[in-house]
Amino acid sequence: MAIQERTYWLTTIQMPKGNASGPLPESVDVAVIGAGYTGLSAARTLAKRGLQVAVLESETIGWGASSRNGGMVLTGMKLGVNKLISMYGREKTQEMYAASLKSIECVEQIVKDESIECNFSRCGHLEVACKQKHFDEYERQAEVVAREFNHELRVVQKNELGGEIGSKIYYGGMVDDVSAGVNPARYVAGLAVAAQRAGACICERTRVELMERSSHNGSTGWNLVTSRGGLRARDVMVATSGYTGKVTPALQKKIIPIGSYIIVTEVLPEATAQELSPRNRMIYDSKNYLYYYRLTPDRRMLFGGRAAFFPETADSIRRSAEILRRGMIEVYPQLQDTKVEFVWGGTLDFAFDIMPHAGQMDGMYYAVGYAGHGVAMATYLGQKIADYILSGKDENPYAGIPFPGAPFGLYNGKPWFLPVAGAYYKFLDWVS
Numbered sequence: 001m002a003i004q005e006r007t008y009w010l011t012t013i014q015m016p017k018g019n020a021s022g023p024l025p026e027s028v029d030v031a032v033i034g035a036g037y038t039g040l041s042a043a044r045t046l047a048k049r050g051l052q053v054a055v056l057e058s059e060t061i062g063w064g065a066s067s068r069n070g071g072m073v074l075t076g077m078k079l080g081v082n083k084l085i086s087m088y089g090r091e092k093t094q095e096m097y098a099a100s101l102k103s104i105e106c107v108e109q110i111v112k113d114e115s116i117e118c119n120f121s122r123c124g125h126l127e128v129a130c131k132q133k134h135f136d137e138y139e140r141q142a143e144v145v146a147r148e149f150n151h152e153l154r155v156v157q158k159n160e161l162g163g164e165i166g167s168k169i170y171y172g173g174m175v176d177d178v179s180a181g182v183n184p185a186r187y188v189a190g191l192a193v194a195a196q197r198a199g200a201c202i203c204e205r206t207r208v209e210l211m212e213r214s215s216h217n218g219s220t221g222w223n224l225v226t227s228r229g230g231l232r233a234r235d236v237m238v239a240t241s242g243y244t245g246k247v248t249p250a251l252q253k254k255i256i257p258i259g260s261y262i263i264v265t266e267v268l269p270e271a272t273a274q275e276l277s278p279r280n281r282m283i284y285d286s287k288n289y290l291y292y293y294r295l296t297p298d299r300r301m302l303f304g305g306r307a308a309f310f311p312e313t314a315d316s317i318r319r320s321a322e323i324l325r326r327g328m329i330e331v332y333p334q335l336q337d338t339k340v341e342f343v344w345g346g347t348l349d350f351a352f353d354i355m356p357h358a359g360q361m362d363g364m365y366y367a368v369g370y371a372g373h374g375v376a377m378a379t380y381l382g383q384k385i386a387d388y389i390l391s392g393k394d395e396n397p398y399a400g401i402p403f404p405g406a407p408f409g410l411y412n413g414k415p416w417f418l419p420v421a422g423a424y425y426k427f428l429d430w431v432s
């Protein structure tokens with residue numbers, strides 16, 4: 001059978017429907033742009049508190065990264081703790097790290113409160129070292145995390161790694177038992193249903209084309225022009241992640257869209273699955289140009305990576321299938337004869353400092369910059385920004401940190417430098 005070029009997760013669920021035709025609400029308290037984890041989590045919180053909310057989504061519910069990701073609900077941030085401490089100091093880093101732990105509890109609580117059937121499981125994650133010096137760094141990192149954040153990371157020596165992973169290519173690993181796994185499409189679908197149940201109107205096929213500050217009956221707000229007509233909103237929350245476009249140019253200039261690709265195999269025999277991942281962890285390696293992989297709830301191997309740097313196109317998706325299959329066999333030679341059944345791609349959002357950012361800019365609220373760590377953090381920041389809109393107090397953990405743009409302003413939203421950056425990261429993986 002030919003490889004299906006579509007998201008495997010979407011074959012496991014019927015996505016809920018939003019309002020895709022007919023008139024839009026004339027005016028709302030909050031217009032949220034983007035129906036992924038960030039936007040839906042914010043909409044759910046706001047609607048539960050009685051606000052009128054419209055979620056405007058140019059495609060369909062969960063169409064962006066939120067239905068296409070690896071489903072790894074991870075602790076920590078993309079940058080390592082030593083780097084974070086050097087950038088922000090101990091206290092701010094402690095606050096951010098604690099938020100990363102809370103973000104997992106936040107997902108778990110929503111799944112429970114809203115009875116979302118999405119295979120959420122606290123299976124933990126395993127990071128594996130591609131070089132001896134990466135492994136040596138694990139020891140130091142675990143020590144800092146225990147001391148500064150009172151959180152346990154368990155270092156796994158090479159000779160014990162067989163209990164965690166059926167691959168012989170790594171130099172050791174580090175486990176965090178607090179991380180979790182989820183079926184991401186089922187989760188985003190559940191969030192959408194929860195937001196709708198709370199009263200939010202999710203408008204699919206509604207691309208926001210223009211937004212302008214306005215004044216109406218003496219109060220300020222926004223006029224939004226969409227592909228389905230106009231609406232007024234007192235506040236706007238932008239939740240467009242890697243798909244941020246020219247409607248919000250100030251934000252677009254600060255976000256680099258980067259492609260990530262995934263293959264999924266046929267269902268594996270039970271014994272093979274058990275051999276490859278005896279503890280069913282969410283796994284990723286220590287490279288910049290990393291691989292991430294896991295078993296799906298129905299026992300397929302899901303294997304992802306940055307097979308191309310540019311956001312997905314039909315061509316890059318097709319090429320990624322073979323690149324990722326070769327990567328998967330390097331890790332797991334046992335899968336040499338296993339069929340790959342699905343391949344797809346999606347777009348990640350990286351800020352220039354590789355940090356999440358949330359708050360208010362030019363009067364609009366936003367949360368972006370998850371850098372591949374967004375399942376839990378997008379849910380959490382969606383809630384935090386909703387709280388900000390409700391209370392006027394910004395208590396998100398990234399409030400107040402600088403949000404840098406490109407050096408010398410050399411970026412207008414078109415990432416011309418990605419091939420250079422891709423080559424640079426490959427080079428770094430070779431030398432470091």
Ligand SMILES: Cc1cc2nc3c(=O)[nH]c(=O)nc-3n(C[C@H](O)[C@H](O)[C@H](O)COP(=O)(O)OP(=O)(O)OC[C@H]3O[C@@H](n4cnc5c(N)ncnc54)[C@H](O)[C@@H]3O)c2cc1C
Nearest residue numbers: 034036037038058064065066069070072208241346374375
């Ligand atoms: C292949 C892949 C694998 C990943 N794996 C993981 C993982 O295992 N663990 C993890 O934590 N994170 C992972 N991530 C990252 C994670 O998926 C994202 O950080 C998260 O889904 C971001 O959610 P979001 O709601 O902010 O954005 P998205 O889900 O991307 O939603 C943004 C939405 O905005 C809409 N939009 C954009 N512009 C407009 C407009 N003008 N008008 C209306 N709508 C608009 C888009 O259509 C889109 O649906 C992965 C990402 C990818 C692509």
